[in-house]
Amino acid sequence: MIELRHLRKAFGGKPAVHDLSLEVRKGEIFGLLGHNGAGKSTTLGILLGQVFPDAGEAFINGVSVQRERAQALAKTGAIFEAPRFYDYLSGWRNLEIYTSYSAHVPKDKIAEAVEIVGLTKRIRDKVGTYSQGMRQRLGLAQALLPENELVLLDEPTNGLDPEGIHEMRLLIQRLNREHGITVLFCSHLLVEVEQLCDRVAILNQGHKVFDGRWAELESDRRQVRLEVDEWEKAETILRRIGGLSIMERGVVTVDKTFDIAEIVTCLVQGGVRVRAVEPQRRNLEEIYLTITHHGIPPLAER
Incomplete structure (x- = not known):
């Protein structure tokens, strides 16, 4: 058209x-x-x-x-x-x-x-x-x-x-x-x-x-927001899980193929009460800012 x-x-x-x-x-x-x-x-x-x-x-x-x-x-x-x-x-x-x-x-x-x-x-x-x-x-x-x-x-x-x-x-x-x-x-x-x-x-x-x-702009990793009773205790347990990184208090990143149920299982087995687990989908605003503010060259120059 x-x-x-x-x-x-x-x-x-x-x-x-x-x-x-x-x-x-x-x-x-x-x-x-x-x-x-x-x-x-x-x-x-x-x-x-x-x-x-x-x-x-x-x-x-x-x-x-x-x-x-x-x-x-x-x-x-x-x-x-x-x-x-x-x-x-x-x-x-x-x-x-x-x-x-x-x-x-x-x-x-x-x-x-x-x-x-x-x-x-x-x-x-x-x-x-x-x-x-x-x-x-x-x-x-x-x-x-x-x-x-x-x-x-x-x-x-x-x-x-x-x-x-x-x-x-x-x-x-x-x-x-x-x-x-x-x-x-x-x-x-x-x-x-x-x-x-x-x-x-x-x-x-x-x-x-x-x-x-x-x-296609989405990252190979995704963010997950956690709501737990004891964050310090949860953080110690989370650091032992492979393929997971702690971004900030209550927020972790995992690979796209990561089974989020594993987070809940490990926390519950470690004695941490989990109130909420919420995957955070990247929106276009975050993607746009990543492209325009981190030196990615125009398509015509690649």
Whole structure:
């Protein structure tokens, strides 16, 4: 669905994207991760034809965005940065105006998009009365029209409360699952991307430092949190167990193949009461920090 070939872009001599190549498959939710200034928005701008690369080319469905922009974006919608609307007009009228810029969209198609994003009851109200979450939903409805197959989302949960973030995540999953829409999800909220995306690319200062299934980044070791009555006594017993290292009070690391039941058995046999044993799964935030702060070079330089 998306192919980026050796994209380069600099602003004022400062590189924003450095030799970026990437593929997004049709029908998947793909995550593009990175801190502010990592190159995510520049990449989306190139994909939307709003930023022209210094080198390289972007393709959507095999069509070059740089050479045939209208054809490439014919089935592409986007929430790029914060969605903007006319606050004194209704949500419905806003959608009519924005869709008229690109193509005539029948009213029943607009109504279908509104229903998908859950705004049917409020779509005739002025946008000025909408919450931030409702504005994001309206932006998503706009991105779906007319009958788009690809949606590019730039920080779509920005400014939302926890409930709004949860609702937006479910909505994106529903669009992908029920309507087959391909989603490129750009965010610095790594936990959100972990829950949404199976495959990810991580950008750091314009370089791609990882591209693949995020599970591939997991360490060969995992952490286990222990809750015991006598930690000092437990620590003495744990130090005798092979394949186990003590990280801090109540936290140990073990090999992936290690049987955690062995920890409980040894502690109980040693006279220590075990109240809880909880495996700690590494999240994307920890993985991202490991990559970007420990000198791992960009893929292009390996």
